[in-house]
Every structure is written in structure tokens, then in C-alpha cells.
Amino acid sequence: THVTSWLHALDAAGAQKRTRARMLSTVSAFYGHLLDDGVVAGNPAALNRRRLGLSGGSRDPSPTVRLTAAQVAALLDSAARLPHPTRHRELYARRAVAVVALLALGLRVSEVAGLDRDDLVVSGGERLLRVPGKGGVRREVYPTGHAADALTAYLAERDRTSGTAAPARRGRGAAPSSPLLATRDGGRCSRFALYTLLRRVAELGGPELDDVADRVHPHALRHAYVTIALENGAPIQHVAADVGHATVATTQHYDRGLRTRGSSAADVVADAIGGSPGPADGDPGSTPPVAPD
Template structure:
């Protein structure tokens, strides 16, 4: 049972004080917490639970506790909390609390007003779609369990301008193989004292992170990996990855990723003084996180996002103009686009990255929209001839 107070009130104005465990508008906050916890507990992937918690305005630590709190930090240290964005105060539960509204009594009109508030703060359509989907999933569960009579988030998205006949063009930068190579080359340059053990460790970790992201992993999948998730099957070196919806898949390790990972784990075992260092083709000792902080705790998504930005900034001319658009999903996007451009069947690529629908994989196929397939140059040539 989750006993910690649900910290949804810290963004409320001082004119509306509340006890630490209170929830404005809710007479039975402990019951509501348990109802929400029951929904989140259905998701095996801790990254999924965290994403949903943030979208609703729940503390991430509260969502982590649902998973049993099995990730204690070494030496009392924990990764820093992610910075709050401009939408933090209008996440659904916070929006309701600011109005003294019990979320279980919300109507479609309330949800529509909330969406307008998100839009007024500049939330992109994709962000609104994602947050509404999260809300709909929550209320769908509450409706099935008899907590609410209907789903107030089951709105007509077309009228709200949140859907279209085709998916929007992806805003994700299209990284080339040369740019991925530049990231790999820049990764070990962040630390300039190879004679210091901690710098050697951090440099090899940086290379391992970039190399593993070139396999098309989601950032939550990478941070969720344990050393025991690497094994051999059918004579192949694979990672057992937990994707969206708690679905497992096997990701084949390339020689590039395997070499980077082995170098990092061996250095980490030397740094921590592990009794048995990692051997080639093995994830090494223990069942701790695959990618860890120098103190042995699991890296957060924020940690790796910031690391990748630093690597991109050191990437040289190849990354000029795109440094601010390099993030973990850009490397996943690159995996799909490069694989498709090199003739890998789309159904194989879909299985590689764990897309639930092949239409999602098709959305990444930039080969359908290239300079050679656009009419822009033909139109310009016609204008010039005139």
C-alpha cells in the first residue's frame, strides 16, 4: 500500500493552504490514491508508469514506489529530479486540485476546459494528444472497476483539432550514419584525464550509451535494462528489452554495441572493485542496472538526455545546426530510417523497435518524402523558365 502523501498541492497558491496529505476537493484522498495506484500497477514498465505519472501531475517517486521501490540508490544518492516544465502546474490532478474538483466527478466539459488551458500555455497538439490519451486510459480503468460511471476523456478528438486523416510529419531530426559516427567519436572526449579511473569510466559509459541507442531502443528501455538482460540465444548475443505495455522483445547486439558495452562493464567492474570482472560475451556479475551512475545507481532518462546533448555539442562540424535537436528518440528515429533506406523489410524493422503497428514504422519512412520525390524543384524550374 502506498502511504506517502500525494504531492499534488505544491503548485497551489499560498491563499489555498492544505495539509501535507490533503487533496483539495477530495474527501477520501487515500482511497483515490489507491485507485490510481491500482491503474498504474498494471504497467510492468517503470518508464511507462513514470510517463503516465508525470502527465497526470503525480510525483515520480510515488509512481516508482508502486514498483516496490526496488531501485535504492547507493550511498544515499539518487539521480536529480527532472526540471519542471511550463505545463507542470496544469497537469490533470493539479488542475483539478486548484479548482477543488474531485477528479472522479469530472465531466467532459472539465476535460475540454483543461485542454484549452494546455493550449493557452503553448502545449503542442502532440502533447495534448498524449496527455488526453493518458487521461482516457485512467478513466477507462476507473470505469471498468466501477469507480466512475463513464469516461469523461472519451471526447471527439476531431472537433478538438487533435486528430487528422494522416499523422503529422515527424519533428524529429533525421540523423545520418555520418552524424551517428560523429556522436560515437565525440562520446569519449567529454573526459580529458584518461589517467583518472572515474574519467575512464564515464568516457566508456558515454560510448556505451550512444552505441546502445543506435540499436533503436527507447530511452526508457535503455534505463530499464539490467545486466542480467543480456544473454546468448541461438548463438546470438541479445538484450531482453521491456517495451511499451510491458511487452518483451529480443534486440540483437551489433559488434559495435557489444564492444562498447563490454569495455564499459569491464571498466565499471574495475572501478567498483567487483570480484569477477565482466567477460567478453557476458553481462558480468550481478543483476544491477546495465547503465549506472558512478555510484552504482540506475541512470535516469534525464541523466542520459543531458549526456547525449553534451556529446552532440562536442560532435564537431557533422552536427552543426542540429545539436539542439539531438535527443535519445532521434537515435531511435535514425535506426528506423537508415534501416529502411538500406532495404531492410519494414516488418523486420517494426519487430526490431517494438512498434505495435506497422503504420507507426511507416511514419518513419522518410524515403517516401525525399528531394527526388518532391515537386518543389519542378515548380521552381517552371517559374524560372517563365
């Protein structure tokens, strides 16, 4: 009764259906944890969403802003020019470009924050990221074009600034991995920090982003990857595999053993966005330090 009253109060306060559904899921997950630990006898938030009018359908319009390829390119350019009043301005700008580029590959913000440097490997002659997704399932994502350039530039500047390069992984004697995206002291960037950084980049994005800057968030870039890929003719099963959509689990299962650059939509999206990020410019033949497969 209390949970239902709370949901009605949220509705009266103007909370959208998706917001109420997400908040209910959070409370239900918390009570599920308490139930597993024997703290409570039941889960009062385990309610029938359909009866509450909170079950989303496939025809429901997405509230996520739809970014164009030009707007994603504007975000990359804005990240490259991001002002930072410290002597490490170059490092922070390159990291900002790397963050936007990784999100523009369709990765979830939690996946970007959770990536280790050892997740960037070479396999089949191609650089790829082994991304730990939902349910502990890893998928292979190809950092092509702007993303590859951004990672190359960021990791090189990070190694130069710290004075040490992370050793390549070789068998069991490898040193502990470090975050792919790190704070100045080498810690892991939080999801909130990445979200805040992206909003700052969007706010400074110029005329191309003026109308959408306040609605840009990490999932908007993931959404953009899917829409840009499909608009440019990428096979939907390749796109689903790129972003790790669970709704095509069967297709993903059959594609996993056949993953090549040709079965990824990464090149399609990179070509649509076009250009290279500013501070990542440099030797076109350079490659980021990676761990061999």
C-alpha cells in the same frame, strides 16, 4: 468542460497538436487510475480526439529531427570524448558511448534504462539483448559493431573500477541482477539522466551536429535506426521486429521464433554508421561478461 477549456488554452499558448494530445493522454491515464481505485466516478479526460482535432494520421509529418548515419557516428565520437572532472573519467566516457550505442540500436529510452545485466546473454552463438518492451513483451536485439564494442569496454571498465565482476547467471543460484547501465554507486540510471547525458553529448558533437544539437533526444536515435535501416535496404519486417513496433504485431509474432542475426537490421545500421567508439577500442576479440542462455 474544464479539460476542453484547458486544451483550448494550450492551443492558444502555442502548444502543438502532438503536445496537446500527449498531455491529454497523461491526464486521461491518471484519471483512469483514479477510476480503477474508486476515487472518482468518471474520467473527464476520456474525450473524442477526432472531434478535438487531436487524432494523428499516418500522413502527419514527424517533428523528430532526422539524423544521418554520419551524425549518429558523430554522437558516438562525442560521447567518447566527453569531459568529466573526476578520476572516473574513463568509466563515465565509456558509459556515455554505451548509452548512445544502445539508443542507436532503436531502443526506447525507457527500455535502455530498464535493462539489467542479465538481459545481455548468448544464444545461438550470438550475443543479444532481451529487451523488455511495451506490454511486457520481450524482443531480441543484437548489439553488433559499435554497440558490442561499447558494452564490452564499459562493462570491463565498470568491473575494474568496482573490483568485482557480476557473476554469470547459472540456474537458480544466481545473484540478483544489476542494471546494465549503472550510476557510480551501482544504482539504475534514470530516463531523465540518459536524456540529459545525450543532450550534453550532442552539444559537444562539433560541426556535424551544430544544426541539430538542440533537437537531439533519445527518440531521434530510435527514429534514425529505422530510417537508416530502410534507406540501406533492410526488410521492413526485420526493422519492425528490431524496434518492437506494435503496428506489425502479426509479422512480429511469426518472426519471433525465427529471430537470427540474419533477420535483424542491426548489421545494416552498424555498417552505415561505421567506425568504433574511441574509449571502447581495445582487444578486438574481447567480449563483455554475459549470462549464458
